[in-house]
Amino acid sequence: MSEKNGAKIVIIGGVAAGPKAACRVKRLMQDAQVTIIDEDSLISYGGCGIPYYVSGDVSDESELRSTSFHMVRNENFFKDAKGVDALTRTRALSIDRKNKIVLVEHVETGAQQSIAYDKLMLATGSRPFVLPIPGVELDGVFTISNLHKAIEIKKRIAGGKVSRAVVIGGGAIGVEMAEALTDLWGVETTLVEFMPQLLPRIVDFPMAAMLASHLREKGVAVHLGEGAAEIVGEEGKVTAVRTSARTIEADLVIMAAGVRPRSELARDSGLQISPMGAIVVNERMQTSDPFIYAAGDCIEVRHLVSGKKFYAPLGSLANKEGRVVGDNMAGIPSVFKGAVGSFIMKAFDVCIGATGLSLDVALAEGYDADVALTAPSDRAHFFPTVDNVVFQMVFDRRTRRVLGLQGFGPMGDGISARIDAAAALVGTGATIDDFGTLEMAYAPPFSAAIDSINAAAYVADNICDGRLRKIPVISFLLWMEDFSTQPDWIALDIRHLKETGPFVEKFGSERWLAVPYNEVRARYRELSADKTMIILCDAGTRSFEIQSFLDSVGLRNSQVLSGGFNVVRRIGVDWYPE
């Protein structure tokens, strides 16, 4: 075998999409000369593992660069095992598309070199967004842009140099970093987010509020709706972060305000760039130059629900896209159709996940969107390990199409099971009815006979057909803060009397009626049509049954609190009776 005569494949970027494409194309065309170029010395690492490296769950950074069979993925590994040349500490300067040449510079020496290609791939990734505020250059202010930063952060913490940290940004990385700092290192950590909720656009209010409540329980100070206005320092070192509302002392600041595609090289080469700055590719991952492919955090992909392009910088997508690049470079016409934005995150003892569109995004996209918020048991309610979970299904009322699903529950794989099943369907145009009959594998240790995803679809069905009328959780919370906001509301609490008693006592029977679920059919004549009854139970299920009965006896003046107290308790309220 002579590699000399093989196709010349050059790949710029060596973290996720790049190495995946390199190894795939090499397997498919063993006579190809495959070269990865990266300006960093460390390549092919699991960037998503950085918070777990910082926390100490992962003890050594080399684990993030190792295979499952414990080989470190360095230049030698790529050469010996994969037959791929990895040129590290090598920066791509420009692309001569006409002559198919990449000009590179060796970072150590400054020496330049021209590398010819037959097929080129851009896997240039993303860079963290640095807020345009004073103080970002101070010592102790970090972005999570690469493994070196993570190593430096961990070194400072392990060296006892960090006692107070501020994380700017309540997205996934911000929350994960807040957990890493708090949980294992005991760093006094504050998380500030400019938007009024955590994980904006990814999940909706009730889910984000449960997450924020859990973070606070675990000792993270969470300030929402507060942008960082300035990073304050002394003698070049960070000392505090000033927001619109307060100044928070800090000797470490993590800026996790999102990432932006690194597309300068593509732009300078005349390739098509999207309005938000990502490289434009087709389904075969070709840029506007058919000899140049792109994948990973530097591109946009099609959202399989909305049909629009969106930016989804995730390692899991980068790998899938990279494989498609490898295939196409080798002449296999694989396609990457797009993504549904599946998301899952651990936060201390809970996890939160989502797929498809959130309600906020769906409304902004123009859908006639609504939600079914449910709080069912995660497995057979008689099974000892049973717990409550919360799911919110987003759907389009007009077409009955399911647009997304969000889940919140105890740490484990139960939430991702439902998110994954939903992800498989939402991109296909599946309806509420498809989700109602979706066949989740059932045995008592794993699910309820009516799985939580089916149950959410049933609720959506009842809402869609106008059989279930409900109020948003936020409306209920506002009313509980101040009854005068809805003077004609009255709670109809249908839980056990031992549960409802303290509420009646605290709020008075003019605000809080207690009629147990199984007595409503016999006692409905005690109810009147004067006020709007907000029917309350633990999960919302019994409330719907009661609403349906009350409607039939002419008492149509009721609204259900979706998700019931299972959601309210998790959001955390100060009016809850002891």
Next chain:
Amino acid sequence: MSEKNGAKIVIIGGVAAGPKAACRVKRLMQDAQVTIIDEDSLISYGGCGIPYYVSGDVSDESELRSTSFHMVRNENFFKDAKGVDALTRTRALSIDRKNKIVLVEHVETGAQQSIAYDKLMLATGSRPFVLPIPGVELDGVFTISNLHKAIEIKKRIAGGKVSRAVVIGGGAIGVEMAEALTDLWGVETTLVEFMPQLLPRIVDFPMAAMLASHLREKGVAVHLGEGAAEIVGEEGKVTAVRTSARTIEADLVIMAAGVRPRSELARDSGLQISPMGAIVVNERMQTSDPFIYAAGDCIEVRHLVSGKKFYAPLGSLANKEGRVVGDNMAGIPSVFKGAVGSFIMKAFDVCIGATGLSLDVALAEGYDADVALTAPSDRAHFFPTVDNVVFQMVFDRRTRRVLGLQGFGPMGDGISARIDAAAALVGTGATIDDFGTLEMAYAPPFSAAIDSINAAAYVADNICDGRLRKIPVISFLLWMEDFSTQPDWIALDIRHLKETGPFVEKFGSERWLAVPYNEVRARYRELSADKTMIILCDAGTRSFEIQSFLDSVGLRNSQVLSGGFNVVRRIGVDWYPE
């Protein structure tokens, strides 16, 4: 509201499908008179929870009959809370379809009564198959046909009357009962299965073999390919079970040899019955009489992969079907399109699941079926809780359609996550390529960047396109038992030298070549084309890479052991070096 004028809905059968339909139709038509008839005194229970009740995980049988909010679902509950009449201890004798009347008998008194209906539902369930062998009538021989039997079994065990048990039947209930007897009660338990593997037709050999090995590790004696020939007794009490190969002493015998639909009432009423004895229904769950519906264990449903009718007696399907019956009785044209046979089961510390068709079934159905057997990490391999899992994807080589997925791994929700996601897709005609890009939610605590389901699809892709040649696990095991079965095979073990060393020492270098994965490119000239090289690694992934390289240098005489040693070790072999 007057119920007097409402539609008369009669439902025969009060366990799962019946109560679900009853409550749904009542909610939709509150003025309907809904009556459930059941010959038993206990209704609306979670039959799938019986093994966990017997084991003690569920302490009281009433928990199986309770709601998630701790109300027992008895006659009063149905009346007060649901507005549904439940006539227990009432047997349906016959149906006068012309006059729409059901004749019932009150079991206690023998009194008969005619009950008129506008719409009727048959939810008559199933009965256990009783083997046609001597001794089935002996005291101590049980089927798991209802809650009373379970109560009696547990009473005997708790009373110290059971020290040795035989479970006949290696299906799901048999395995769950074997665990229940062994795990908490310490009963010396033997499981006998007529077929050569556990869970026949549900999973294929490697998965079933791993399960059998785990059961044996946990102290269950498992005898496969051994039918129970006779149940032996003394003075009317069981003392032993005789199989084709041995006699096993026992003071308790559980016969779990499958169930059959209870369709006599339907047959006697002239309704259409399938060749296997199930009631025939359309997608709206109507029998051949449009005023009579049927659902649950007494019907057949369409298999959404094969398109053929099959028998799927599962509580989860019964509930979904029951809801569709309720809808249609109320004039909502819901449909139940069919099922994909999703299955999940706990067995001590592991779980095993499946959806769609197994290889055995797919081949029998005439597909050009093959499998991708994989043994990947269940989450990011650097995450502390990482474990190995095994997935087998069944696909059709001609159409690239995925026909099914099977999974085996540690107890938890990780296997069901993949089975559920696959279940959402297999019924839609999804291909290997759809599974390759299926977007599983990714974060290191939950999955690998390339999720195990994507990885299985990648392997299937490589097999389908002829890039990966493999041998079945069973062929490798037979060769290891007796090298003369394949005299021209030689192992090419590419794991670390510290792993391969003991193998070379034990089996000799003429049978066992050891060349580490990352040295093959440099040392391939040491290999010859004389023999068929069986490439061995832990998961099969590296083996494929090596095969692809060897092919490119003209050494096309290799086969990959799919799933590698991760599978072989779990199956349990006695030749494994210390």
